[in-house]
Amino acid sequence: MKPALLVIDVQQGLFDETPRPFEADTVIERINTLTSRARQAGVPVVFIQHETADDELAHGSQNWQLQCGLQVAPNDTKLRKTTPDSFLHTNLEELLDSWNVEQVVICGYATEFCVDTTTRRAAALGYPVTLAADAHTTHDKKHANGLQIRTHHNATLSGIDSFGPRIQAVPTSELHFQE
Template structure:
């Protein structure tokens, strides 16, 4: 099965902020490990970058965080909504490589990671959500760790899409 790694919104203006997102150092290390392993295995790595009035293309905030280890041979997809497939080149990029399985990591768990995970499954992809490689900022009602755990459990329990969504730790991901 052809696999691609999707790194969602791992941008300076989202993950290199004050305050930092939850478990920022560990999440960044895991994202870096995933991209390094995917590169070594020659698996397509797709960086998805959110654009808005604060994340302006070309700005420092918009750029991929250094810890993610983006390479010029990677694919870069711009988006303006939490859905990485909506009005973007993501679907075409994955189809071009015959991808049937996506491994998902990045930022923000409850928005872009959640929406893209669901949409990938709805589009027929088998999805692996990297359980310890996505994050968000603490919210008044829940910490980033609680939000991450909730989404790991909820998304991996869904059966209605057909293709499975599994939540797997970085150490257990194989490309």
């Protein structure tokens, strides 16, 4: 099954301000590992960037730019979005169809918002999803820290079977691509 790698919202305004997300630098390293493996296998890489109407993540602003530590190649695709769902009001599904993608690998930010929503939507659209279990992150919250949120979502999303397609959480070290 042909995969695509979706890197969600790893942007300067979300990663570079203090406090930073849980394991921010380590997550970026893991994402770079995944993007390198994907490119070597001829798998499409899509960098998805969230934008807001206000200054927080205004399109084109410094905060909206991809985080500087990411390794982005000229052939990678960039996609703009305005909701936690990377498919809603975007051409992501059309891109995946045009590449004959049959499954997606998801990583990025924020675990409990855009990563969760996009994972569920992909499965609802019929794509089996591999969640890069240690390559998504979020900020600590009052009710739980970033590690607890990541751990919870890895277990919860992997436990959903009602969509039909399987969602599985796999560590970066075990994630390899085949076209």
